[in-house]
Every structure is written in C-alpha cells, then in structure tokens.
Amino acid sequence: MHTTPELPELLKLIEDRSSAFRAAVQAAPDLDAEVAGCPGWTLTVLARHLGGVQRRWSGIVAAGPADAPPPGTWQTAAESAPEEREALLDWLAESTRQLVDTLREAGPDRGCWTWWGDTQSPETSGAVARHQVQEAAVHTYDAQLAGGVAQPPALPEEVAVDGVEEFSTTCGTTETPWPHEPATVDVHITEGYSWRLTLSADGSSVRQLSDADAGSAATAFMRGTASDVILVSYDRIPLDTLELGGDVSVVERLRTWEF
Secondary structure (H helix, E strand, O other), X not given: OOOOOOHHHHHHHHHHHHHHHHHHHHHOOOXXXXXXXXXXXXXXXHHHHHHHHHHHHHHHHHHOOOOOOOXXXXXXXXXXXXXXXXXXXXXXXXXXXXXHHHHHHHOOOOEOOOOOOOOOOOOEHHHHHHHHHHHHHHHHHHHHHHOOOOOOOOOOHHHHHHHHHHHHHHHHOEOXXXXXXXXXXXXXXXXXXXXXXXXXXXXXXXXXXXXXXXXOOOOEEEEEOHHHHHHHXXXXXXXXXXXXXXXXXXXXXXXXXXX
C-alpha cells in the first residue's frame, strides 16, 4: 500500500523540485517565452507565480487555524520579485526557504486555512506541504518546456506516485453531489498502485485499492505511469496519453465537472 511521505521527506521534495525549477529558469534562452500549460503567461510570470505561491502559503501556515486566509494573494506576495534573471533566481530561492522553514517549524499537524475544505485532504500544514510538492513539480515541467526542452523529463517517481493520491483527495473529492448516474473510476499506475474514485449523490470519495478488490470492476478506468497521470490531471498532456477502458464517457464528464 502506498503511504504518504513524512514531513521531512516532503520538505526535501519541495526543495528538490524548486531547485530544478530554478535550473530551468536559469537555462532558458528567453524569459519572455510563453508557458504552454499556463496560457498567457511568460516564464517570468511563472517564476513570479511559484515564488509568490510559496511565500503566500508560508504566511497562511504561520497564521495557524483560521476560517479565512490572511490578507493578500500570491500576486501581492510576488510584488517583491525582481525582473533581472540572477536577482529573480535569488528571490525564488528565498521564497522556497521561507516556505520550507515555516513548514518545518509548524510540523505536520498544525491547522491552517486551505481552499480544499470539504475534501478528504486535511486542513493542516502537512497537507499544504504535500500539495506544494506537486505545485513545484508541475511548474518545473512547465518551465522546462517553456525553456525549450522538447520532451521535459518525467516527474520523479516519488513525487508522481504520491501526487496521484494527493490530486485525487485534494482536487477530486467533494461533498457536492455528482450530477450523473453513480459511477466508479479506477486509476491504475504502472508503479503498482491503484485508487478508486466513487461518484454519487453524496459527492465523490477516493480510496486506495488492495488485492481484495481485484474482482470488483469499476465503471471506467485509467492506466499509465504516475507521471503521465499527474500531467493529464493538470491538463499538461492529452487524456489519450493514458490507457482508458470501460465507460470512457464517465471519465470525460469527470474532467469537466465543476464543483
């Protein structure tokens, strides 16, 4: 069974993916290059975004339990970002340091405001750390692509495998009723893990599958590497990159469901 990485490992992954992001920014021929995964953004805007998000979440976690976030946005947090490349890289490194230091001081269980309130993900500093690994990883892919890497490296396995479950719980579960016939969607990754998303009038929920579930077929399924599943989930690569089966219309409706 897949288990969530402990906080120290999550912090290492944030640092690793943020370092890879900075390397992509440093190597890019042109910081005005367009970012395919974020239409209308340049690489400079993407860099300001990631640094601003990291500073913003540092402030949110430091504020502790709350019904609303502290004043500001990632854009206001990014106002201090310089334009010149080397200064921007230093600012990005400081953004990551602030986030990691705040999360380390908070520990994994400090309550804080999050935007995923009614999902299966807890509203804790540990859940923030887990999501920020994915934030840095997906935007590193964006930066590599914008910098001219025709086929950016796949997301690291330890990032992507946990990311499949993290995305499913944080972005795929809700108490909002599923507006169609009840259904189940299984996600299988070639690294050896599977999850089942259950869709009903009670909303959506996810659980990891075990060997005991082998004879229980889902309404539809998706299969691929963990990296491909994550990049499909964030609309970076096409859905047909994955193997699809069963009633594929359920998958298509799920991807357009706004809740």
